[in-house]
Amino acid sequence: MPTEPMAGPRSRSVREQLGSLTRRFSHMDAADTVLTPRTADLHVVTGFGPTNAPTAGTLSVMIGVVELQRRLKVPVTAVVSELGAWNSRNVAWDRLAEVRDQMLAFLRMLGFDESRGRLRSHLDPGNLARAGKIARFLGRQDFLEHREELLELYEDHGLLGSEVGLTVDALYTVADILEPAERGHHHTLMVSGLEEAYFTELSRLVMQRQSGAGDTSLGWSSRIGALYFRVIEGLAGYPKMSKSIPDSAIHLAMGADELTRRITSPEPADQRPLLTAMELASGWNDQTVGEAREAYLRRERDSAAWARFREEYLATFLHFAEQWQSCRR
Incomplete structure (x- = not known):
């Protein structure tokens, strides 16, 4: 399902749920199917790449995630994806680990409530096992068709890892999004920048294909909606x-x-x-x-x-x- 701007009658229930927070988002993708007052098992998933200290854009998402957690009062998982970044960007591991730890501490300082959510990294046995489980449901063509729009810009700056590394990064992130489904939640809300919408599409492909896989089905059942934060334009x-x-x-x-x-x-x-x-x-x-x-x-x-x-x-x-x-x- 393509994304749509945060306007019009379809987004009324979303606006009712988010109130003044609506201004933080530019687009939605089936968010109205999971953001309803009747949804009792909603789980929110988001993530941050630790390639460098937060920009104003990353800071805006961090502030927005903390505000969203307070507003919705539902579990939120925030992932700092050092292993994904290691595969997709040319950054030293020690640097990624240092920024990861700093980001986790900074999110706590901003007010992330770990009694109503979880902060973790990609060095998580459950997520690595989940990535292994879902790999069989995606092919190379899926990753070619669903990819970040700014890859060419990053490549021009010599920042990208290998094609396999980019695929591994995407696989880990899809596993992040599908964690609530594996845990039995039937409504998942992914929040991120619009340039990461392809992760939502890949996650839905996994859900669709595993549900029709007969004996090899994972038995997961969850609707996936997405909200995309407004972009801060670059200097x-x-x-x-x-x-x-x-x-x-x-x-x-x-x-x-x-x-x-x-x-x-x-x-x-x-x-x-x-x-x-x-x-x-x-x-x-x-x-x-x-x-x-x-x-x-x-x-x-x-x-x-x-x-x-x-x-x-x-x-x-x-x-x-x-x-x-x-x-x-």
Whole structure:
């Protein structure tokens, strides 16, 4: 099922469930089939790649996941996918393990409630066994047809692993999404960036094929819906802020001088990404976000007001950066 924007009558039940959180999502994919007041066994799954410190885009998803957990009051599994990243990106293992541990601690600091969810990595025996179980239901052509849209961009920057490594990464992530089904949940909500929608499609293929596999069926039965977070556009004209493309982003390990240069940048191409970061990766209340949006719209007539909000966001982001550093072992 193709994704659709978060608008129209089909998404009414989703808006009712999410309330003001709806603004964090740009698209949905059958989310209305799992997000209903009658769903008692809903489980939410999300994940983060530890290739680098969180960008503003990753921070926005982390904040959004914590808010979603509080809003829905259902179990949430958040995965930091170091083994997947090891296979799909050219990053040293020690670096991935270091950022993984820091991310897990940072999610706790942001308020992730482990009494109502689980934080784990890909070094999880259950997930590795599950990946082995589902591999028989997918073929090479499936991974060629369902792939990340930005692969060519990452390849141009020399960031990708081998074709087999990319397949293994996808297999682990599909296993993440299908964990609730294996545990007997009949409604799964996957939340991620829109560029990861192909994982949802691969997960549905596994569910469909195993259900008709006769004696080799896994016996799993679960609807899978998805919500996709809004993208924070990249600096310097890149389509999104990416941990793998340093020029595109601000991230939490960046020094104060570099953050100051980027967040207070007057470059026209950087202004829209900075506004989106304020909207999604600040923790500001709705009133302050609205005032920032107005200042952005008036920036040609009143550049000083917009500059003040960039300075305020700099202070906010530096605070998150301090929290990030405090989570380092």
